[in-house]
Amino acid sequence: MALNIIVCVKSTPSTVNVGVDADGKPKIAGVPVALNPFDEFAVEAAVRLKESVPGSTATALTVGPDAAAEVLREAIARGADGGVHVTGPEFEGGDSYATSLALSAALKKLHAEKPVSLVLFGKNTSDAGAGVVGTQTAAWLDWASVCAVKKLEAVDETSATVLRQMEDGVDTVKLKLPACVSTIKEINEPRLPSLKGKMASKKAVFPKWTASDLGLQPAQTGAAGAGAVVVKAALPPARPAGLKVEGATAAEKAAKLVDILVERKLI
Amino acid sequence: MANGILVVILPSRGTLSPSSYELLGAGKALADALKQPLLAAVVGGNAAALAGDVASRGASKVLAVEHSSLTNFTEESYAKAAAAAVAKADASRVILPSTIAGRSLAARLAVLLKAGLATDVVEILPDGKVRRGYYGGNLIAEVEFKTPVAVLTVAPMTFPRAEAAGAAAPIEAVSFEPGSSVSEFVSFEGETSREIDLGAAEKVVSGGAGLGSAEGFKPLFELAHALGAAVGASRRAVDSGWIPYKHQVGLTGRTVRPKLYVAVGISGQIQHLAGMAASGTIVAINSDKDCPLMQMASIAVQGEYSELLPLITAEIKARKGHAVPA
Ligand SMILES: Cc1cc2nc3c(=O)[nH]c(=O)nc-3n(C[C@H](O)[C@H](O)[C@H](O)COP(=O)(O)OP(=O)(O)OC[C@H]3O[C@@H](n4cnc5c(N)ncnc54)[C@H](O)[C@@H]3O)c2cc1C
Ligand SMILES: Nc1ncnc2c1ncn2[C@@H]1O[C@H](COP(=O)(O)O)[C@@H](O)[C@H]1O
Numbered sequence: 001m002a003l004n005i006i007v008c009v010k011s012t013p014s015t016v017n018v019g020v021d022a023d024g025k026p027k028i029a030g031v032p033v034a035l036n037p038f039d040e041f042a043v044e045a046a047v048r049l050k051e052s053v054p055g056s057t058a059t060a061l062t063v064g065p066d067a068a069a070e071v072l073r074e075a076i077a078r079g080a081d082g083g084v085h086v087t088g089p090e091f092e093g094g095d096s097y098a099t100s101l102a103l104s105a106a107l108k109k110l111h112a113e114k115p116v117s118l119v120l121f122g123k124n125t126s127d128a129g130a131g132v133v134g135t136q137t138a139a140w141l142d143w144a145s146v147c148a149v150k151k152l153e154a155v156d157e158t159s160a161t162v163l164r165q166m167e168d169g170v171d172t173v174k175l176k177l178p179a180c181v182s183t184i185k186e187i188n189e190p191r192l193p194s195l196k197g198k199m200a201s202k203k204a205v206f207p208k209w210t211a212s213d214l215g216l217q218p219a220q221t222g223a224a225g226a227g228a229v230v231v232k233a234a235l236p237p238a239r240p241a242g243l244k245v246e247g248a249t250a251a252e253k254a255a256k257l258v259d260i261l262v263e264r265k266l267i
Numbered sequence: 268m269a270n271g272i273l274v275v276i277l278p279s280r281g282t283l284s285p286s287s288y289e290l291l292g293a294g295k296a297l298a299d300a301l302k303q304p305l306l307a308a309v310v311g312g313n314a315a316a317l318a319g320d321v322a323s324r325g326a327s328k329v330l331a332v333e334h335s336s337l338t339n340f341t342e343e344s345y346a347k348a349a350a351a352a353v354a355k356a357d358a359s360r361v362i363l364p365s366t367i368a369g370r371s372l373a374a375r376l377a378v379l380l381k382a383g384l385a386t387d388v389v390e391i392l393p394d395g396k397v398r399r400g401y402y403g404g405n406l407i408a409e410v411e412f413k414t415p416v417a418v419l420t421v422a423p424m425t426f427p428r429a430e431a432a433g434a435a436a437p438i439e440a441v442s443f444e445p446g447s448s449v450s451e452f453v454s455f456e457g458e459t460s461r462e463i464d465l466g467a468a469e470k471v472v473s474g475g476a477g478l479g480s481a482e483g484f485k486p487l488f489e490l491a492h493a494l495g496a497a498v499g500a501s502r503r504a505v506d507s508g509w510i511p512y513k514h515q516v517g518l519t520g521r522t523v524r525p526k527l528y529v530a531v532g533i534s535g536q537i538q539h540l541a542g543m544a545a546s547g548t549i550v551a552i553n554s555d556k557d558c559p560l561m562q563m564a565s566i567a568v569q570g571e572y573s574e575l576l577p578l579i580t581a582e583i584k585a586r587k588g589h590a591v592p593a
Binding site for chain 2: 013015016017018020024026037038095096097100126127128129130131132133134135136138139140142143144145146147148161164165166167168169170171172173174175176179185186226227228229230231232233234235236239240242243244245250251253254255257258260261262264266267
């Protein structure tokens, strides 16, 4: 019962410490890109699952520009078997709505080639940071999905039992496959890329799929297909200057701090 | 043409949390901005019983979508139930909480309703655009919806909680057919300790590498207890194994927005600030007066945490003792 596992990965700026330009656009030109930090956990979960079921494969899938091929290589260096690159200028400027539609179209194509078992996602991206693409992708496909997964308890050919970390405890949920699962950091501790993986990643070539390969119209992709657009970005308002609590002894400082907190009605 | 702002209230394990009323606060702001009526829907296994509590908090009508399949949260059933309420209300905007359930429901609904989606909204502008954090909160994005219908999740601790005031709005039951489902709720295991959840906490006390060990978190927990605060941590403290990951605040942890955030032995690297910089009053307790957190804090206390924390805790307890005579 080999599993066909797909892991969705995004290329994001390697730092979130970015400013804005005069037009209110994030200054990201020249900022190096890397595998979205949370996607490391999704890749590791995919690779562990594949290793636990002989004959299974883990394939990385990304929607992004030419440079995004690097995150497919990173996934291979971390143990994935291959990658698929959905790319083209028509995908630029997409939001979660357009991106999830593109991912769902790619998954439909993969599923037709060979039935997909499970699709793994990271918790959220570091730039947009919405944590919704996994669920939206499942919704387009009418597949089952679950968010905030901290453990894949059991996976067989037709179902997966997973643990979902809620605010007040842990839910156990059973999904019919194929399904989309968004992971959280607690699911594992990712390995570093192996030497063997790095060698394989250098040689890897990826199928490149455009919108027309996926049967998508121009109006459905990228900025044209977005449901919500960022019209401008700004720095958060500056915080007012702070207060330094002085005192000759720790006890004096402690008393002064509590005075201020009481005065501000925080205690 | 859709006309109405629908706030979708999701009970958790059959009860409403007070933060639910923040959704009505956000809904009112959006209803005023777009000059559309405000409606509320309660979706759950016992929605009808809870709808009464919502009815006097500003909505013109309350829809109750109740069904045994909604006793516990699964994405597809809840999405179908919420979509039935949206259709009934003919809503142009749907507002949900930024919880695990609210976020996944919002994602499903956005696709079902062919709607643009903005999560973690912190501000509603007079023209109906919204603001949300971007790049880990280092930037604030202004978002415009391109679709006739839009779905929003609002950040906790951001909008005012609607008070129960005035006459109760009519309550209307909305039926929906769950059909067969591709996911099934199996069981729930609650947290054993009655810790306050970070995301909705009014006060948070966080510890970092400066605490030096798991033992160092003891006086921190005592301070949190005295304040009635949730406990947070920096990644370095979590990675050191002193405290579980669920306490982590920051880019790869939780985002918090309490009225009071106390950071103890945390230097304030950008990835930590990403999770807490929007807090109300920020208190930093640190031996290094020049570290970024001490520089940005509303109140900075320089010193050794092991000396300061027990003194602060004792001081708070003493004052509380005075305020509430036995
Ligand atoms: C992709 C990525 C994601 C990340 N995500 C997160 C995240 O989500 N959350 C997060 O927190 N970090 C995150 N980090 C890590 C972040 O960069 C910092 O390494 C981390 O926040 C540092 O934690 P700290 O402030 O506790 O430790 P340090 O920077 O080591 O600071 C310790 C502080 O304790 C003070 N101190 C020492 N002894 C005492 C004492 N006895 N009394 C009082 N004060 C004392 C020191 O002066 C110092 O300021 C991330 C990093 C990366 C690269
Ligand atoms: N462009 C993309 N290509 C592939 N996967 C993506 C893309 N954008 C988001 N994802 C996946 O969806 C998850 C959630 O993204 P988001 O909803 O943007 O926070 C990420 O962690 C990735 O696993």
